[in-house]
Amino acid sequence: MIRFSKSINPEVSEVPVEWHLYHMLKTINEIYKTLERSDPKKYKTSFNISRFFFTYV
Numbered sequence: 001m002i003r004f005s006k007s008i009n010p011e012v013s014e015v016p017v018e019w020h021l022y023h024m025l026k027t028i029n030e031i032y033k034t035l036e037r038s039d040p041k042k043y044k045t046s047f048n049i050s051r052f053f054f055t056y057v
Contacts, residue, residue: 005018013020 002018002021005021006016008014008016
């Protein structure tokens, strides 16, 4: 399937490329599921000084 999926570069990580790909896809799938379940009508905005600072400054 993926040519270098079993490759390991200890300077970067101790686990193979396939582990990183698998966990990245798991994360994307969970985000997708959460977005499907969410209700935008229930969202309530709130001011956060840290978020403002790091977003706009």
